[in-house]
Amino acid sequence: MHSLPVFLRLTGRPVILLGNGEAAEAKRRLLERAGATIVGEDSEARLAIVALDGLEPVVARLKARGILVNAVDRPDLCDFTLPAIVDRNPVLVAIGTGGSSAGLAAALRQRMEVLLSPKLGELAMLLHDAREKIRQAFPDSAERRLAIARALMPGGVLDLDDPFEEDPFWIDDLQQGADWGLAIIRLCSPDPDELTLKQARLLGQADRIFHRADVPAAILDRARADAVRIACDAPPDAPGPGLSLDISMGNE
Template identity: 60%
Template sequence: MLLGEGEAADAKRRLLERAGAAVVGEEGNARLAVIAIEDEAEALAAVERLRARGLLVNAVDRPELCDFTLPAVVDRAPVLVAIGTGGVSAGLAAALRQRLEALIPAGLGERARALFVARDSLRARFPDPAARRRALGAAMAPGGPLDPLGEGDAEAWLADPEPAEPASLRIMLASPDPDDLTLRQARALANADRLYYRPGVPPAILSRARADAERIATDRPPAAGVFLEMAPETAA
């Protein structure tokens, strides 16, 4: 459901129709409502009226009245990147979308479909899930054949995928800020199956690892694996 007229309402209509929604007026049957009404009192009345009908409501430019928000979307179907700010700044979300549009190749969706088609052959080539994950992680690294932001030869790699050795790296952190990680360090964290770290490594750094990676606090570096510790002057 869409209520309102003018530029804001027209923009929301285009967004809803692009997503495949059947846009109806207030008398129509709907579960979600977008209210693009400029007058404050009229907009508030519409919110209360539609909520009383059991609808979830998005009130344009009024985040405090929203039950849901509409993110800015970069569409590389089947790959979708959504940027949301919880309704705080639609302009910021739009600016980020414009930057990402320039960075993400138009053919990324085709690469995703090729990976889907190749899933059985990849499982046969790498029956161990950890080995398969490492191989894909190495191929998708910057400059790799499956780099999501690059133009590598994905077809050739999928025809003969290369294995990747388990990450083995000792990282001495000079800063607790995850943005200070080097590309190599960030890649090692993202691909590690187990992450070893000395107590004192901040959670913000540990969060850069995969969500399902095992995290092991220890004072003894492992024989192999990714081991994190703070530089002495930083820990002090």
């Protein structure tokens, strides 16, 4: 992973923007949408965006002051890049290519716009407003996370693929779910791009991953970052609560 994606709250904060023309105006519109205060080069700020010809000296001056810089069309000079964004407020999906191709990021954004429901933001607010009720129903944080994951998965009470309609009893329905147990994945290839859709979905949902030593790291990287990885020689007898995966190569 070449960069760490982060979401910065810029409301009321100064950001230096230098340049003219459409490239600079596009960045201005983006900063204004984020609530930033746009300032000049001599102002105090932590971030700067530079859209100028012959920008190297300006970038050098800004970096000498400890300012993180985005140099438009110069990824080699960038401390950060600006992603293509799918906005379902408060849900944001950011797509980055490390500055290699803004066109590719834009094309991916257009595909994501079609895939993601326009009501996704309403669903996020529903979950936000119900946080205290969910905590009361599931005092244990691990059980709470599992219940929400069950609700959002295909066929769940908050299935992302279904038209969203608020059900006043959906929190009660969360408590009907049972522990998921252990799922088995036998890999036909060490290439993560050859995972089936079901295997990729299980990797994204699992709480812990039991795996043989020869399972490639590239496969394990497709799992949730917070999922526990446990190397073992055989499937576990007691995998624990939630969803566990046992992964091995298909020749086992």
